[in-house]
């Protein structure tokens with residue numbers, strides 16, 4: 301526990317040092333000077349009072365120093381706040397960069413489907429950037445309090461050693477209470493982190509344009525609003541309990557301090573009356589008692605804050621230091637060679653979790669290089685899951701997938717993916733310009749309008765995009781705008797579902813040299829004419845290339861070199877169109893059923 305806390309402190313200091321050593325040094329200097337100022341004030345005050353009482357005229361020096369120390373006492377906290385904010389900004393930037401770089405390094409999807417990981421991630425994103433500076437300034441704040449306290453303690457010990465003992469004994473329960481409060485505050489954030497995410501989820505639903513239609517049609521606003529408030533009330537109840545605990549601890553601590561200070565004052569006044577203490581001694585004694593208590597309280601409050609910051613920083617470290625989710629094997633190749641022979645699924649079994657049902661059950665499939673393979677099957681058969689395995693978002697539970705004979709686990713995932721162009725069934729619609737929406741398919745070509753346009757033409761969307769108000773630079777959103785469009789009410793357009801489908805297809809086609817093209821339901825949402833036109837163009841594009849096409853529209857798969865029927869996670873039929881029709885199995889049934897849907901019903905005879 302102590303080693304872990306020490307590790308967090310070192311790590312936070314290292315981050316603060318790397319991000320901004322200038323402000324960190326300034327913060328340390330302010331801490332030391334800030335810690336010493338109260339004791340300087342107390343001693344100067346004693347000198348002034350003693351000289352006044354003795355009729356000594358040498359007052360100018362100490363009075364001027366006292367004024368300077370007073371000014372420092374006022375200015376230093378302000379300066380401290382500014383330096384803290386600067387530290388926070390520079391470390392915050394570095395911490396955020398590190399967090400999202402770590403998230404980017406998570407190559408698989410499993411972590412993103414784990415609610416507990418999302419809880420940690422949201423704490424890390426929320427408190428992470430402030431985490432290292434909070435840890436550092438909590439530590440330095442505690443150190444400042446300790447410096448003040450120790451300086452006053454020596455003074456107090458010289459005047460009345462018993463007072464040191466009384467103050468020290470009174471301090472022990474306070475320290476324990478502050479540490480407990482820090483722990484409870486961190487636990488509260490963890491306990492209610494999930495509720496806070498839910499609350500945010502409902503709030504988002506009520507304001508998002510994507511949900512706006514259903515929310516209005518089904519009249520969901522009230523329901524979501526009530527659920528949001530229920531989550532918020534739960535969070536607030538926890539916060540209220542915490543505030544009450546803090547109120548209690550701090551009140552008891554204040555009262556205890558007042559009793560100790562009162563007792564000390566009674567003793568000091570009596571000692572002064574008997575001539576054992578001078579007036580200056582009384583003033584420095586009173587200041588010392590207040591100083592020790594103030595220093596202790598600063599140290600303890602900051603120790604609690606430090607404890608809390610370190611616990612929260614632990615979530616941040618958990619995310620940024622998480623081991624690779626798709627571990628590289630010692631046998632891994634440094635690069636992915638171009639596909640020469642084909643991709644082989646060898647007895648692949650897959651399920652999304654140990655206690656979840658099998659999605660793929662012993663799939664063996666060869667996708668020869670240069671051939672077009674089509675995958676058909678009912679909803680939930682496992683087609684998209686097979687694509688996700690092919691992109692190595694997950695590893696097979698059993699069996700292997702091989703790229704020219706090399707297991708995908710022995711290839712660097714980023715390079716493997718760079719060789720594949722994919723249109724996902726649940727593709728993204730980015731709130732960005734049309735050019736960006738397509739160019740993102742090949743980031744290196746983001747600034748190559750000719751390539752973007754060629755992909756758009758192939759996907760049958762060029763005529764739509766080139767007639768937009770700003771052509772390909774038009775934003776495909778009504779939620780955001782470009783700075784230069786701030787006063788233009790017509791900025792941004794909303795595309796139809798089928799138009800978005802074509803934009804996403806164009807994005808997948810940006811990788812014109814991809815070794816493998818995967819199209820998961822490319823014709824969903826397309827009108828009959830577009831479907832005919834685009835599938836004709838795609839068939840020509842796929843000729844001679846390695847491709848995998850998933851479709852429920854049988855007319856778009858019939859030209860494939862190999863058609864595979866997936867049923868409940870297993871391959872039940874394979875062959876070309878004619879072979880499968882002759883087989884008269886599932887494929888033939890699905891094909892005939894769809895074809896019959898386009899015929900006029902036969903009149904009853």
Ligand SMILES: Nc1ncnc2c1ncn2[C@@H]1O[C@H](COP(=O)(O)OP(=O)(O)OP(=O)(O)O)[C@@H](O)[C@H]1O
Nearest residue numbers: 413652659677678679680681682683684685686725
């Ligand atoms: N991320 C996931 N976590 C857990 N189960 C999942 C996940 N994704 C899919 N599944 C489950 O895996 C099964 C196969 O889903 P998959 O999306 O591969 O089917 P599909 O053949 O592509 O279906 P469709 O034709 O409807 O697109 C389904 O039962 C689904 O519930």
